[in-house]
Amino acid sequence: MWTIPNQITLFRIILIPVFIIVYYLHDMMPDLFSKNWSNFAAFAVFWVASVSDALDGYLARKLEQSSKFGAFIDPVADKLMVTIALVLIVSEYRNIWVTIPAVIMIAREIVISALREFMADIGKRGNVAVSELGKWKTAAQMLALMGLIWRPNYDIPLLVVDLPPEVIIYAAWMFYFFATIFAFVSMFQYLKAAWPAFSGK
Numbered sequence: 265m266w267t268i269p270n271q272i273t274l275f276r277i278i279l280i281p282v283f284i285i286v287y288y289l290h291d292m293m294p295d296l297f298s299k300n301w302s303n304f305a306a307f308a309v310f311w312v313a314s315v316s317d318a319l320d321g322y323l324a325r326k327l328e329q330s331s332k333f334g335a336f337i338d339p340v341a342d343k344l345m346v347t348i349a350l351v352l353i354v355s356e357y358r359n360i361w362v363t364i365p366a367v368i369m370i371a372r373e374i375v376i377s378a379l380r381e382f383m384a385d386i387g388k389r390g391n392v393a394v395s396e397l398g399k400w401k402t403a404a405q406m407l408a409l410m411g412l413i414w415r416p417n418y419d420i421p422l423l424v425v426d427l428p429p430e431v432i433i434y435a436a437w438m439f440y441f442f443a444t445i446f447a448f449v450s451m452f453q454y455l456k457a458a459w460p461a462f463s464g465k
Contacts, residue, residue: 265331265333267324267327267329267331267334268327269320269321269323269324269329269330269334270320270333270334270337272316272319272320273316273320273334273337273341274337274341276313276316276317276320276341277337277340277341279309279312279313279316279345280313280344280345280348282309283310283313283345283348283349284348284352286302286305286306287302287303287306287352288302289301289305290302290303300416300418303413303414303415304414304416307410307413310345310349310409310410310413311410314406314410317341317342317406320334320338343373343377346373346405346406346409347370347373349409349413350366350370350409351366352413353366353409353412353413357412362412362440365440365441365443365444368447369405369443369444369447372447372448372451375451375455376392376451376454379392379454379455380392382461383458388458391457391458391461392454392458395450395453397446397449397450397453398446398450400446401443401446401447401450404440404442405440405443405447407435407436407439408436408437408438408440408442408443409436409440410436411433411435411437411439412436412437414432415432415433415436416432417429420432
């Protein structure tokens with residue numbers, strides 16, 4: 265149970281309250297923390313969580329430390345972090361173009377979780393295993409959320425050039441809507457794969 269991949273996953277869960285606190289640091293202590301600092305700190309925590317998501321899966325395969333507990337806790341950690349991030353940006357932006365995609369993505373996670381539980385009960389869990397489109401959805405979702413959480417209003421210094429903040433913002437919106445489309449389409453792919461079980465075939 266206490267394998268390295270599982271410890272990384274549990275670390276990601278511990279990061280969730282840290283993420284929430286740093287996201288609201290400016291609101292709680294505006295004299296000490298600027299909005300830019302609070303946003304960047306929240307982005308950094310979310311980035312670490314995203315990297316740990318890829319790392320624990322890689323190490324589980326590399327070290328041959330896959331476990332039933334890991335198979336359970338890893339998607340739980342992912343869904344908690346992403347759902348909380350979506351709720352936070354909805355409360356921050358208060359924009360229908362943020363809210364509707366967030367509702368679609370959260371609803372999709374609820375539907376797929378229930379679907380996988382149903383398919384596991386009838387011994388057909390493999391029919392709704394993670395698809396390639398689902399992986400693309402996750403990648404687009406993580407990139408979008410990082411940009412929307414950070415939301416810089418200053419140039420980002422790179423090695424040879426300063427990156428205008430508009431590039432980050434536009435890329436974040438692009439990934440956000442791609443993630444929404446991928447979430448919607450992949451949900452119907454999973455439902456289609458499970459339909460024979462629903463219809464008794």
